[in-house]
Amino acid sequence: MLKFFRNPEIRQSLLWHLFLFLFSLCLSYFFPSHISTLWFMFSLLYIASHYWITWRRYRRLEQLGQEIDDMLHHQIPIHFEKYREGELSILENELSKMTLRLSEQAAALAEDKQFLADSMADISHQIRSPLTSSNLILSLLMEPDLSSARQKELLQELTQLLSRIDWLVGALLKMSKMDAGTVHFQQESVNVKNLIAKAAEPLAIPMELRGQALSLKGTSQVQFTGDFSWSEEAILNILKNCMEHTPWGGCIQAAFSENTIFTEIIIEDNGPGFDKEDLPHLFERFYKGKTASQQSVGIGLALARMIVSQQNGTLKAENRPEGGARFILKFYTH
DSSP states (O other): OTTGGGSHHHHHHHHHHHHHHHHHHHHHTTSOHHHHHHHHHHHHHHHHHHHHHHHHHHHHHHHHHHHHHHHHHHOOOOOGGGOOSHHHHHHHHHHHHHHHHHHHHHHHHHHHHHHHHHHHHHHHHHHHHHHHHHHHHHHHHTOTTOOHHHHHHHHHHHHHHHHHHHHHHHHHHHHHHHHHTOOOOOOEEEEHHHHHHHHHGGGHHHHHHTTOEEEEESOTTOEEEEOHHHHHHHHHHHHHHHHHHSOTTOEEEEEEEEOSSEEEEEEEEOSOOOOTTTGGGTTSTTOOOTTOOTTOOSOHHHHHHHHHHHTTEEEEEEEOTTSSEEEEEEEEOO
16 A cells, blocks of 8 residues: 555645645635535545545556566466456557567567577588588598599589589578568569570580570560569579479470569479479478489578569469479569
């Protein structure tokens, strides 16, 4: 009860009521005694009832404050149905929004923390493997009686491993930039035919060694509004995935068209296609399907979807009825 009168508002109110009470006593001398007695009793009853109701309201506010503290520190839910008064109902509504937002943020932070831990473990594993192989190759290169042919073979393997590490680190940096929202996508007219041709340039030699061919189907007028460089990165990752799963002598087809709603790019191969269990997880980070190669990291398709989504587009994958994989990209006009 003493804490109740520690509130400055209550003390000010008490002083004001005491002043009014004393003033009413002074006025009672000018009225008959029975009226003065009723006046005195009514004043006491009014002051007592006022502070009793106010004390109950403050008591409930104190309980609400304790429940909020328990919710924040001990995850104990708040029972808002107990608060039905006018201002308490408004406070209940606002606190309900706040606690819901806090719960969502806590769940999101827990998911982000777990995702970060899993990502760090995956990144560590993906980088450690080529680094271990590189150290092994370096130790072999230091042997004095190593033949020139063997030395050349080991250097080629080392070059491939270093290229893999460089690509992995670059892809992870790009994904982290998009996660942080620091990537600024250009809004310019992108010619789709030039985009696919430019994206396929780094794969020209590997595809030639595999006897694979890339065919383009579409007019040179097809275009969309976006960022050429980032879109090239997305197309390159999709083409690279198709190349790795297309058999020797196979063909990769890229068809593109445009309408008033979106620009569509369809990239297909005649490989084995996707396993049904892999289809829902193809665009998850570090996910490797059953048909993935040993060199696969599992972030190329995830990066591609992130780039397409950031440009008001969609990317999905499916199996062709006649066999093979199909990627469908749509860049929407509005």
